Amino acid sequence: NAGVTQTPKFQVLKTGQSMTLQCAQDMNHNSMYWYRQDPGMGLRLIYYSASEGTTDKGEVPNGYNVSRLNKREFSLRLESAAPSQTSVYFCASSAGQGANGYTFGSGTRLTVV
Amino acid sequence: DQQVKQNSPSLSVQEGRISILNCDYTNSMFDYFLWYKKYPAEGPTFLISISSIKDKNEDGRFTVFLNKSAKHLSLHIVPSQPGDSAVYFCAASLSGNTPLVFGKGTRLSVIA
Numbered sequence: 001n002a003g004v005t006q007t008p009k010f011q012v013l014k015t016g017q018s019m020t021l022q023c024a025q026d027m028n029h030n031s032m033y034w035y036r037q038d039p040g041m042g043l044r045l046i047y048y049s050a051s052e053g054t055t056d057k058g059e060v061p062n063g064y065n066v067s068r069l070n071k072r073e074f075s076l077r078l079e080s081a082a083p084s085q086t087s088v089y090f091c092a093s094s095a096g097q098g099a100n101g102y103t104f105g106s107g108t109r110l111t112v113v
Numbered sequence: 114d115q116q117v118k119q120n121s122p123s124l125s126v127q128e129g130r131i132s133i134l135n136c137d138y139t140n141s142m143f144d145y146f147l148w149y150k151k152y153p154a155e156g157p158t159f160l161i162s163i164s165s166i167k168d169k170n171e172d173g174r175f176t177v178f179l180n181k182s183a184k185h186l187s188l189h190i191v192p193s194q195p196g197d198s199a200v201y202f203c204a205a206s207l208s209g210n211t212p213l214v215f216g217k218g219t220r221l222s223v224i225a
Binding site for chain 1: 147154155159212214215216217
């Protein structure tokens with residue numbers, strides 16, 4: 001039972017490069033989320049998808065785009081990476097929103113140089 | 114404007130003693146609260162939750178207390194074990210219809 005799978009686990013990008021972080025869940029969850037974790041800042045929501053076909057901005061959406069490809073997959077794209085996007089990125093899913101516990105992936109550590 | 118606040122970045126406790134992690138929130142509309150635990154190089158994992166209609170929820174060594182009038186909740190771990198050493202995040206939800214809002218986390222170190 002894989003839960004939430006994120007790829008890649010590590011990535012180094014040069015400023016201005018683009019990349020897509022992949023996330024897939026096998027729990028038939030409706031909602032999916034992308035958070036970033038920075039030292040001293042906790043977990044901040046980038047984008048979320050309450051259900052297949054919908055996406056919404058979170059607290060820190062600038063510089064990112066997302067795609068809810070199907071019920072299982074929710075990708076995060078950096079079109080032109082900046083050093084300020086150096087972070088650990090977590091994808092999560094839940095059966096609904098809020099009151100339902102989230103299942104998190106193991107994270108992608110991204111460094112932009 | 115941070116809606117969920119964990120004002121203690123770190124806490125050290127001796128093995129066997131009680132660990133108390135605190136969390137304050139500003140939005141009185143929050144109605145569900147959760148605690149997550151995170152080990153290095155892993156994603157956060159759900160630990161325990163409490164609805165705003167309750168003031169206490171217990172699960173084994175873990176108890177969460179909610180004081181709605183003070184907009185404060187706390188996580189008690191008794192007895193603390195070295196394996197409890199991790200970062201603990203407090204999170205809150207608005208009527209189950211919005212994504213969770215997380216605090217900045219508290220790093221707990223349980224010393225043997």
